[in-house]
Amino acid sequence: MILHVDMDAFFAAIEERDNPHLRGKAIVVGADPKNGYGRGVVSTANYEARKYGIHSAMPISVAYRVNLNAVFLPVDMVRYKRVSEAIMRILRKYAVYFEPVSSDEAYLQPNLKFKIKNSKLEYQEAERIAEKIKKDIWNQVKLTCSIGIGPNKLIAKIASDHQKPDGLTIVETSEVQGFLDPKPATVLPGIGPKTYAVLHQKWGIKTVFDLRQVPKETLIEVFGKNGKWIFEIARGIDRRPVEEEHEIKSVGRQTTFETDTNNSQLIISAIFELLEETFQELKEQMLKGNTLTVIVRYAGFETHTSQETIIKELNFEKAKNLSLKLLLPYLGKNRKIRLVGVRISGFGQK
Ligand code: TTP
Ligand code: MG
Numbered sequence: 001m002i003l004h005v006d007m008d009a010f011f012a013a014i015e016e017r018d019n020p021h022l023r024g025k026a027i028v029v030g031a032d033p034k035n036g037y038g039r040g041v042v043s044t045a046n047y048e049a050r051k052y053g054i055h056s057a058m059p060i061s062v063a064y065r066v067n068l069n070a071v072f073l074p075v076d077m078v079r080y081k082r083v084s085e086a087i088m089r090i091l092r093k094y095a096v097y098f099e100p101v102s103s104d105e106a107y108l109q110p111n112l113k114f115k116i117k118n119s120k121l122e123y124q125e126a127e128r129i130a131e132k133i134k135k136d137i138w139n140q141v142k143l144t145c146s147i148g149i150g151p152n153k154l155i156a157k158i159a160s161d162h163q164k165p166d167g168l169t170i171v172e173t174s175e176v177q178g179f180l181d182p183k184p185a186t187v188l189p190g191i192g193p194k195t196y197a198v199l200h201q202k203w204g205i206k207t208v209f210d211l212r213q214v215p216k217e218t219l220i221e222v223f224g225k226n227g228k229w230i231f232e233i234a235r236g237i238d239r240r241p242v243e244e245e246h247e248i249k250s251v252g253r254q255t256t257f258e259t260d261t262n263n264s265q266l267i268i269s270a271i272f273e274l275l276e277e278t279f280q281e282l283k284e285q286m287l288k289g290n291t292l293t294v295i296v297r298y299a300g301f302e303t304h305t306s307q308e309t310i311i312k313e314l315n316f317e318k319a320k321n322l323s324l325k326l327l328l329p330y331l332g333k334n335r336k337i338r339l340v341g342v343r344i345s346g347f348g349q350k
Contacts, residue, residue, distance in 0.1 A: 001109070001110070001112070001117070001118065001122060001123070001126055001149065001150070001151060002107055002108070002109055002149070002150060002151070002152055002153055002155075002156040002242060003094075003107070003108050003109075003110055003126065003129070003130060003133075003147055003148070003149050003156055004105070004106075004107050004147065004148045004149075004150075004153070004156035004157045004159065004160040005091055005105065005106050005108070005133065005145050005146075005147050005160065006104060006105045006145060006146050006147075006148075006160045006161070006164075007087065007104035007105070007143060007144075007145045007146075008047075008143070008144045008145060008146060008164060008165035008166060009044055009045070009046045009047055009050075009165065010044060010080070010103065010104035010143075011029040011043050011044045011075065011080055012027045012028070012029050012044050012045055012046035012049070013046065013143050013144070014079065014080055014083055014143065015027055015029060015073050015076075016046060017142050017143060018079075022071055024048065025048060025069075025070070025071050026045070026046065026048040026049035026051075026052065026054070026067055026069065026070035026071065027045065027046040027048070027049055027070065027071050027073065028042055028045045028049050028054055028060075028063050028067075028070050028071070028072050028073070029042070029043045029044050029045070029073050029074075029075055030042040030043050030060045030063070030072065030073075030074075030075065031060050031074065031075070031256070032060075032072075032074055033060050033061070033063075033064045033072040035064075036061055036064040036065060037061060038060045038061060038064070039059075039060065039061075039256040039257065039258060039338075040059075040060050040256045041056075041057050041058060041059055041060060041256075042054060042055065042056055042057065042058045042059075042060060042063050043056060043075050044056050045063070045070075047165060049063075049067065049070050052066050052067045052070070053066060054066055054067060054070065060072070080103060081103065083141055083143070084103040084104060086140065086141050087104075087137060087141060087143075087145075088100050088106060090133065090136050090137055090140060090141075091106050091108055091133065092108075094108060094110055094111060094129055094132070094133055095108035095109060095110060095111065095242075096108075096109045096110070096111045097109040097241070097242040097243075097244055098242070098244060099242045099243050099244065107153055107156065107157075107242045108242065109242045110125075110126055110129045111129075112125050112126065112129075113125065118151060118172070118173050120172075123149065123170055123172050126149050126170070127149065127168070127170055130147040130149060130168050130170075131168070133145075133147065134147065134166075134168065144165055144166040145166075146160045146161070146163065146164045146165060146166060146167040146168070146169075147160055147167070147168050147169070148160030148161070148162065148169050148170075148171070149168075149169070149170045149171065150170075150171045150176070151171075151172075151173045151176065151236075152236070152237075152238040152239070152240070153238055153240050153242070154188075154189065154233055154236065154237075154238035154240075155171050155176055155179070155180075155236055155238070157189070158179075158180070158183070158187050158188075159171045159179070161187075162179075176236035177235065177236060179236075180208040180234070180236055181207065181208050181209035181212070182207055182208075182209065183207060183208050184206060184207060184208075185199060185205055185206065185207060185208055185210065185211045185234075187208070188208065188211075188230070188233045188234065189233070190226065190229055190230060190233060191211075191230065195223070195226075195230075198222065198223075199211065199214075202222070208234055211230070211234045212234045212235065214231075216228070216231045219231050249345060250289075250293075250343045250344060250345035251278055251281050251282055251285065251287060251289070251343070251344055251345075252274075252278055252293070252341060252342055252343030252344060253274040253277045253278050253281075253341060253342060254274065254295060254339055254340065254341025254342075255270055255273075255274060255339065255340060255341070256338060256339045257270070257337065257338060257339070257340075260298075260299040260336035260337060260338050261336055261337055262332075262333060262334060262335060262336050262337060264331040264332060267327065267330075267331065267337060267340060268324065268327065268331075270340050271294065271323050271327060271340055271342060272320055272323075274340070274341065274342045275316065275319050275320060275323060275342050276316070278319075278342055278343075278344055279315075279316045279319070279344075282344060288313045288314075289313065289314055289344040289345050289346045290309055290310050290311070290312065290313050290314055290346040291307060291308070291309040291310075291314075291344065291345045291346035292307065292308055292314060292319055292322050292323060292326065292342065292343070292344055293305055293306070293307040293342065293343040293344075293345070294306050294307075294323055294326040294327055294340070294341070294342055295339070295340060295341035295342070295343070296327075296330045296337055296339075296340055297337065297338050297339040297340070297341075298335055298336065298337055298338060299335075299336045299337070299338045300338075301338070303339075304330070306326045306329070307326070308322055308325070308326060309346060310322070314344060319342075319344070323342060
């Protein structure tokens, strides 16, 4: 049995907590809105702002037009990270296995006394633990979270999202199919917009129930290896364990230009600056990588990535040279660029 804990409107909730005069107002955390002309996207919005349709990843300029009365705040990552660490310390106490997934989200296998797996009593005990966790988090950091309990990660995660904010949803093994069936197929991890478009076009699929009507062989024919995963998650089957050591897969930075640009000088210096920050973080985290990825997003959101791996570890100078090589095809063109980013991965190489 697995618990999934996810904080409610995390960054915005911290802002609301720390600025009591903002309570009850629509709050948007993201880049500087600059009177509606700011660049970048919304990190998160509180539930009041969501009533107006404002959500994560929406361009700040759009959010600004949607609700002129909303309070726009810059992202204060250092402060959010401290809160996140305090929350993770609380959660870890209740876990036999613990897997933080992001700053506001973690899976845990609870430390249960009752040993008969998936029994009614075991679920009751997990429910009491979830209530204790909610109380502890509230008492210590004055924030609310939503918790899902299920027989595996898939169900726990979907359950934590089922009643937000401040929710607690328990889905026992016998309830799994009834819980999933009426939900849109897009709640399943792996059914992103592209896969959903295919499912909808080919078979008119909307819900998980609809998806279950497609035979396994057909899914494998259309989606290859992923077809088997789709077949299984539609039935609530998920064998992924809670993993103690969550491996950091990459470190990177990106930036959105004030105005879209095709000025090579500007683009290159932005990339170098991002590399400098990335190497700073690599140093702090004591990580080394040998793969560089350069990300280029054009006006209109079309995004290109280009990547190269070298045999030895990348240092700042090598990364700068390599980034120029990867950038070259995108420079000196009429087409304007909106965002650039860099990422370094391939850790574990000495
Ligand atoms: P989420 O848990 O996805 O969102 P949330 O906690 O704000 O709201 P919910 O109540 O629906 O869980 O993400 C956690 C934090 O991560 C969020 O507060 C801000 C940050 N974030 C971004 O910066 N960009 C994004 O696109 C998303 C989805 C989240
Ligand atoms: Mg959250």
